[in-house]
Amino acid sequence: xxxxxxxxxxxxxxxxxxxxxxxxxxxxxxxxxxxxxxxxxxxxxxxxxxxxxxxxxxxxxxxxxxxxxxxxxxxxxxxxxxxxxxxxxxxxxxxxxxxxxxxxxxxxxxxxxxxxxxxxxxxxxxxxxxxxxxxxxxxxxxxxxxxxxxxxxxxxxxxxxxxxxxxxxxxxxxxxxxxxxxxxxxxxxxxxxxxxxxxxxxxxxxxxxxxxxxxxxxxxxxxxxxxxxx
Amino acid sequence: xxxxxxxxxxxxxxxxxxxxxxxxxxxxxxxxxxxxxxxxxxxxxxxxxxxxxxxxxxxxxxxxxxxxxxxxxxxxxxxxxxxxxxxxxxxxxxxxxxxxxxxxxxxxxxxxxxxxxxxxxxxxxxxxxxxxxxxxxxxxxxxxxxxxxxxxxxxxxxxxxxxxxxxxxxxxxxxxxxxxxxxxxxxxxxxxxxxxxxxxxxxxxxxxxxxxxxxxxxxxxxxxxxxxxx
Numbered sequence: 127x128x129x130x131x132x133x134x135x136x137x138x139x140x141x142x143x144x145x146x147x148x149x150x151x152x153x154x155x156x157x158x159x160x161x162x163x164x165x166x167x168x169x170x171x172x173x174x175x176x177x178x179x180x181x182x183x184x185x186x187x188x189x190x191x192x193x194x195x196x197x198x199x200x201x202x203x204x205x206x207x208x209x210x211x212x213x214x215x216x217x218x219x220x221x222x223x224x225x226x227x228x229x230x231x232x233x234x235x236x237x238x239x240x241x242x243x244x245x246x247x248x249x250x251x252x253x254x255x256x257x258x259x260x261x262x263x264x265x266x267x268x269x270x271x272x273x274x275x276x277x278x279x280x281x282x283x284x285x286x287x288x289x290x291x292x293x294x295x296x297x298x299x300x301x302x303x304x305x306x307x308x309x310x311x312x313x314x315x316x317x318x319x320x321x322x323x324x325x326x327x328x329x330x331x332x333x334x335x336x337x338x339x340x341x342x343x344x345x346x347x348x349x350x351x352x353x354x355x356x
Numbered sequence: 357x358x359x360x361x362x363x364x365x366x367x368x369x370x371x372x373x374x375x376x377x378x379x380x381x382x383x384x385x386x387x388x389x390x391x392x393x394x395x396x397x398x399x400x401x402x403x404x405x406x407x408x409x410x411x412x413x414x415x416x417x418x419x420x421x422x423x424x425x426x427x428x429x430x431x432x433x434x435x436x437x438x439x440x441x442x443x444x445x446x447x448x449x450x451x452x453x454x455x456x457x458x459x460x461x462x463x464x465x466x467x468x469x470x471x472x473x474x475x476x477x478x479x480x481x482x483x484x485x486x487x488x489x490x491x492x493x494x495x496x497x498x499x500x501x502x503x504x505x506x507x508x509x510x511x512x513x514x515x516x517x518x519x520x521x522x523x524x525x526x527x528x529x530x531x532x533x534x535x536x537x538x539x540x541x542x543x544x545x546x547x548x549x550x551x552x553x554x555x556x557x558x559x560x561x562x563x564x565x566x567x568x569x570x571x572x573x574x575x576x577x578x579x580x581x582x583x584x585x586x
């Protein structure tokens with residue numbers, strides 16, 4: 127019986143792959159690349175240079191916006207993967223960022239853990255990548271850090287902005303203007319940055335929220351709100 | 357004028373170095389390894405195999421427990437580093453975990469940013485490593501995550517445990533028994549794990565807080581409190 131790996135590939139820059147991730151990609155019998163239906167897999171783009179030419183890649187499109195259809199797609203994919211594992215093939219599921227940090231891998235792992243050995247190779251997540259791109263400390267000393275997706279709702283976002291030194295708001299693209307107003311309303315506009323496509327060719331870092339272009343941004347956009355150094 | 361790099365080396369397992377970290381270690385004129393006074397540098401142990409034999413390593417002991425003496429030591433070290441940078445040497449400061457996530461690098465960066473180009477290579481932090489070791493999701497869907505050092509104080513820890521789906525409590529070794537009681541008091545003992553020396557030879561993962569051995573644990577210990585999968 128073989129091992130299921132969740133392989134974190136980091137936020138976009140292929141150089142942020144770990145040595146462990148490269149090793150597992152080299153030994154995997156099947157490499158699974160998930161993507162939102164109708165879109166290419168960004169994780170697959172990130173590892174393209176690191177994949178052996180002989181790698182067998184299985185692409186799986188998931189209708190992530192529709193909960194019931196997504197659950198059915200994850201369930202079907204989990205059974206396909208179970209078949210490979212039962213045949214003795216090592217399976218590596220590519221995960222943008224970190225597999226256990228808002229990753230799709232969680233929905234596969236839930237169905238396969240206990241039936242097969244599962245190992246997770248952690249990856250650099252988008253919050254660490256944003257801080258690095260900005261050269262801005264995430265937290266120091268006794269400071270505190272909160273991470274919330276935009277979908278957590280206004281009440282929880284406001285509470286976090288009031289109570290935490292650093293606040294990262296993920297999946298912020300669609301609601302970026304409402305979120306920028308909320309951050310300003312909480313008195314923290316001067317401490318905020320908007321980050322898009324980290325490590326990719328279209329990386330954008332915006333320190334002045336008033337210059338946010340009109341319309342929605344990309345799904346993987348985030349706001350990072352930090353205390354400025356004294 | 358040369359570049360100052362903060363290089364995240366991850367939580368302990370040398371395989372969790374990134375490709376970028378290995379590249380920068382290969383090109384650095386000086387590699388700086390910080391440690392608490394009287395202790396070896398754990399970051400240096402992590403990269404030992406990845407360092408070129410010709411690397412020039414500068415060890416710097418910092419009295420981290422004494423704030424004023426630590427500030428003076430960081431200031432002196434920053435000036436030493438400034439001298440190397442001015443001579444055109446690339447300097448890589450090794451950072452356990454991620455440089456900008458509760459890292460000592462922050463105290464050097466603050467003194468050198470603006471005077472020299474600074475680049476940060478993010479690393480896997482201890483929270484992601486703990487989740488991976490436990491194969492336990494950190495956050496999914498609309499869940500929220502709070503990270504606090506034990507020194508944040510009881511009030512902020514209680515508020516986070518009440519309001520956030522996932523709570524990581526860092527630097528928890530010395531106060532581990534008081535923290536375990538606090539977590540239980542907030543009704544979340546069943547959701548908590550205690551993690552020590554992640555990725556090192558002495559890694560310990562404890563899911564039953566009542567079995568915590570007497571006395572203090574190591575400085576880098578953490579508690580991870582997560583919602584169990586539905």
